[in-house]
Amino acid sequence: MLRFNWTVDALESVEAQGLRAADLQAALTGPGPRLMQTVDDDVLRVIARTPAGLLIEVWLREQPDGEYDIWTAFEAGAVSRARWINAFGEDR
Numbered sequence: 464m465l466r467f468n469w470t471v472d473a474l475e476s477v478e479a480q481g482l483r484a485a486d487l488q489a490a491l492t493g494p495g496p497r498l499m500q501t502v503d504d505d506v507l508r509v510i511a512r513t514p515a516g517l518l519i520e521v522w523l524r525e526q527p528d529g530e531y532d533i534w535t536a537f538e539a540g541a542v543s544r545a546r547w548i549n550a551f552g553e554d555r
Contacts, residue, residue: 466530473533480537486513
């Protein structure tokens, strides 16, 4: 189970990308596959689908207590879509 927290900056960043915080929350905690990849020592990338079917990429920063803060999120680009298709064999 992935534990994460919302920050004010993250909420603003998500909204600036045209995403809804509730959709992002559901993509990270709801049913369905997620593709996780370590980006740096304390940064984790998660690719997941929102309930509406939008493929998104979420970047999380690990805190000293082991929990993650949402750093930013945006609609997945071509490279993330290719990773998703490679892992799960579909893009719908």
